[in-house]
Amino acid sequence: MSTVQESLGRVDSEIKSDSNSEKIASEQPLKAPDSSSIDEEYSLSSEKVLNKKELDRIYRKLDRRIIPALWCLYFLTSFGSSYYGLTLTMNKSQGHSLRQTLNLTAKDTSTASALYYVGYILFDVPMNLIMTKVSPQSWLSRIVITVGLVYTCYHVLDNNKGLIAIRFISGVVGAGTWPGMSYYVSLWYPNDRSTKRIGYYFTAAQISAAVAGLVSAGFQKMDGVRGYSGWQWSYLVYGVITMAVGISLLWWLPDRPFKTVEEGNSSYMKLYRKYFTPPHPLNEQERALHRADIESRYQLIQWTFQDVLVIITDLRIWPLIIMYFGVVGTGFGLAVFGSTIISVNNPHLSSIDVSLLYAPIWVFDLCGILLITPLADRYKQHRAFFFSGACFIIMCGMFVTTFAKGSWNKYGGLLIAGFGLGPTVPICMSWASEMFEPRYGDVGVAVSAALVSGLGNLGSVTSTYALYSGWPADVPRLYKYSNMMLVVILGASVIAAIVCHFIKDKVRQKRS
Template sequence: MSESPVRDEIASSKADKTASIDENSINSDAHDVDPKKLDKIYRKLDRRIIPALWCMYFLTSFGGNAYGNTLTMNRTAGHSLRQQLGLTRKDLSTASALYYVGYIVFDVPMNLIMTRVSPQSWLARIVLTVGLVYTCYSTLSNPGGLKAVRFISGMVGAGTWPGMSYYVSLWYPNDRSTRRIGYYFTAAQISAAVGGLVSAGVQKIDGNRGYTGWQWMYLIYGVITMAVGISLLWWLPDRPFKTGNESTNKLMVFYNRFFTPTHPLSAEEREIHRRDIQHRYVLLKWTFKDVVQVITDLRIWPIIIMYFGVVGCGIGISVFAATIITTNNPHLTDIQVSLLVAPIWLFDLAGILIMTPFADKFKKLRPVIFSFGCCIIICGLCVMTYAHGSWKKYGGLLISGFGLGPTVPICMSWSAEIFQERYGDVGTAVSAALVSGLGNLGSVTATYALYTGWPADIKRQFKYSNMILVLMLGISIIASGVTHFLRDKVRQVKN
């Protein structure tokens, strides 16, 4: 295990002539730092980091939401993506599954790369390439092209969610991370809501300049996303501390000079911040053996199962919300359906804002809060399935959205808490990628085997698909209890 990189940072801060540092503050123990001063520092970091991550996640999530909407956009005119490409149900389920296969295959290697390079540049690269690929969607003309580009979308977007979780762990201690993950996770909910509103508006320019509504959607979205990806190079700060000697390569010197933003904290604030999180900076250099140790740690698998259930349910609702609403109420217009998708994710946003602060404040109750969220989702799915009347079923979608909110952030912050403590940097990166990557098998299940991937269930108004999601959530609840048990058992063995 390598030493903490704090010595270089101390030397650097002492040499900084632009600010003076209170020596008593520097030499005091981190626990003696005024909590109000620490809170002020983290609020300052929030203002710089969270908006950048929020915009990043909003845009990378928007593509998936846009895809679900384009399947039904302008269908009365015969101009939906599904109609123009002549997509069968099998084509749709295969294309959706391939998207998550790309994520699953590349999540771990992409996140491991991020530990060796500039995190800020790597996250900017993700946004830029996602925008580029989605721009290419506007040229699609056949099912084979859709399947290929869906897989590529998953590949270039791999590492987004675990990468942001890893990035947050670089700047925030674990008792402050769940809330921050929840803050930018709201971008996915707002993105889904805005996606419905934007698709409703874009449908009105269907046919302009020879482009259909869905083509305009992808063109506008792709260009904006690429522009934001480039802006992240100057917006998002890099690591809080140096992790090695700077490269003398001329190209890297040029890049670091013009494409690396200034540190968001003053010299004194950096030192206080360093003392608060320096315990997190261990094992900055890793080998394949370290990766294997994380993969073979039994504690990772119940967290993956937790994520499997909740993300499968979330993606199932996200991709097929418009289809579910249309099936329950076929008299709605395309624009009305798009508008009804938005409130689902506003309820999800409310769940995040209400419950994630408790997950940070009461870390020992994370399995209880996670299970409570799952129970709310189950109630919503049961209402969707057994309530009489299309609007009551729609109410079930809203209830499920509220319960989904806190579940995913809890999975990510809990994995970071457990694996950073023992494995350090590589533990945070690999656990986040494994939970996100393998957990997305739940997304494959929801998009390939359920809903439109199960033609016989359409006539039942997706009754069996909903109940399979209930079963998956029940298993996730059990897995959260197993995770809690294994964590306490490992602590007892250590002591």
């Protein structure tokens, strides 16, 4: 108590001293400010500008090393998801599409698509938690290698049961990809720089979807070569390339910026770091400045399953999951059935024409990312506004696709929807990191990303299993009701974003 009284006494005396100083100053003529104080203030200001410029240079240097590696990783792992929908219709006129070759029913295709996301959802959180305990670089490489191995096996499929099983396995080995990359970015970049970086490598998904359409057109020309269908050749080539790139990531993608408690100094880790970890991308001086900039990022590395349970019960996680549910459900619905929608709206197009028209949807998606995500980073207090605006653009596109007159007007609606889809997922993931890192630290970023991605992917299950080909009665309606269901879940995402905006700072504040 005496300490408090002494403190209050000092404050009171300082206030009186300040008031007396103001009175004396008012009675004296104004004097020019001391030149030494001006120089000191100018020096401090110059130092801040210099540090800002130096940090910008450091993060650009990291970008050149990290972003291309993550871009290739995401391009290849997302390529298979986009390409699967195209193989259902490849060489359809010759009777050699995946659906025709394996005699797939509508139930088979919807079940296979749904089980892919079931595997993804079940293993998303465990896979991302493992990543916090091991080398993130090696774990991301493992994902790419196993994805390539599994997709290589697609070319030997000969029945519907094999397809259903391998789609589930594909989801299991690919689980943790998206939240893992978000967690990895959070290790190297502060939150106010992360959305733009997530947007940079998120463009890989859009470009891979566009390239999938172009590649599909090319592989259809190989139909019958050495007894393989076009889709078999494409899966074989894709799988081999993906495995090769996954192995190269061991020497390309840098590991953690700083060694953590979990890594320790075991002989195994020393051996691994010696032969499989590339040199740190920054020199000693740059590393010191970088560490000072993100020092708070490394306050809580140790975690227990009680920490995980606390994050799961944090109310703020659920609006983020609903946001992700709506936009990812719409995104994967268009990724898997975009070519089907184009074909239904214009039945006179050949399968090659459909593949070529599928690509521009994702080019527009890329444009949305490049234009909007930098603004969402700069004005991060308005993330809900940017997310909701993008959702309304998607809704507009879906209305045009459904109700416009003329097949080309309907196609224009798909382009509009593609533009709106681009920035939505990066905003979700960076917002999750921003909300959960201050209180929960390392595990907060990892678990929130995995929960948002994993449970949010139930939207993908909904759009691929319950809608489109999984809803036979909607086929004669040209998928009108399926399109409108996507609009409904997008509306839920907008409401969730508004709720998230108001509760983001009001639930479980930072630890004292």
